[in-house]
Amino acid sequence: MxxxxxxxxxxxxxxxxxxxxxxxxxxxxxxxxxxxxxxxxxxxxxxxxxxxxxxxxxxxxxxxxxxxxxxxxxxxxxxxxxxxxLPEDRRQRVAALEWLMWQMGGFGPMPGQVHHFLTVDPANRAYGLERYQKETRRLYGVLDRRLAQVAFVAGPLSVADFAILGWAWRHERHQVSLDAYPHVQRWYQALMSRPAxxxxxxxxxx
The missing domain is CATH 3.40.30.10 (Glutaredoxin)
Structure with missing residues (x-):
C-alpha cells in the first residue's frame, strides 16, 4: 500500500x-x-x-x-x-508532459504568490499582489485557449489535468472567477464531477 x-x-x-x-x-x-x-x-x-x-x-x-x-x-x-x-500516442504524450511542466513552472508558483501577498499587510503588498495576480490571470487565459481546442489539456485525460486541477481548485482563493474563462470552467466542472x-x-x- x-x-x-x-x-x-x-x-x-x-x-x-x-x-x-x-x-x-x-x-x-x-x-x-x-x-x-x-x-x-x-x-x-x-x-x-x-x-x-x-x-x-x-x-x-x-x-x-x-x-x-x-x-x-x-x-x-x-x-x-x-x-x-500518460498517453501512449507520442504527440499526446508530449502534450501531457508540456502541460505538466507548465503547471509546475507557472500555474502553481504564480497563484501561490497571490496567496502569499493576500496575507501580507495591505500597506506593503500592493506591488507584489498586482504583479502575481496579473500573471495568474494570464496563465488562466493560456489554459482557456488550450481548452477551447481539446477536452483535456493533452487531448485524453492525463496526469497533467490532475496537476492543474490541484491549483484551479483554489481559483476563488487567488481571486479568479471561472466565469471569465468558459473553457476552463467547462473542464473544471467535468473533472470535479468525476467520482474518483x-x-x-x-x-x-x-
Missing amino acids: IELYAWNTPNGRKISVALEEMALPYRVTPVDITQGAQHEPAFLAISPNNRIPAIVDPDGPDGAPISVFESGAILLYLAEKTGRF VQRGFEVPLS
Whole structure:
C-alpha cells in the first residue's frame, strides 16, 4: 500500500486525486506544515526539499520500496506504474508532459504568490499582489485557449489535468472567477464531477 505524505494543499490534492483515479490502494500520513512537521528528520529522509507531497511505494520498480518527492515526479511515477493517464500516442504524450511542466513552472508558483501577498499587510503588498495576480490571470487565459481546442489539456485525460486541477481548485482563493474563462470552467466542472476526483478531494489530508 502506498503511503502518501501530504497536507490539504493544491499539491497534496493532485496526488490524492491521481491515486483515486488510478485505483491504487494508499493511506495518508498528514504532514502538518503549519507546525513545521515538514522539517522533521523522518520526513526529510523521503522529501529532502522539505515540501509536501511525498510518497513511499513498498513495491517499487525493482520490487523494493521507493520514495518519491515533488508532485510532478510523483504523478509521472504513478502514471508509469499503472500505465494510465500518460498517453501512449507520442504527440499526446508530449502534450501531457508540456502541460505538466507548465503547471509546475507557472500555474502553481504564480497563484501561490497571490496567496502569499493576500496575507501580507495591505500597506506593503500592493506591488507584489498586482504583479502575481496579473500573471495568474494570464496563465488562466493560456489554459482557456488550450481548452477551447481539446477536452483535456493533452487531448485524453492525463496526469497533467490532475496537476492543474490541484491549483484551479483554489481559483476563488487567488481571486479568479471561472466565469471569465468558459473553457476552463467547462473542464473544471467535468473533472470535479468525476467520482474518483471527488473522492480525492474528500480524503482527509489534515
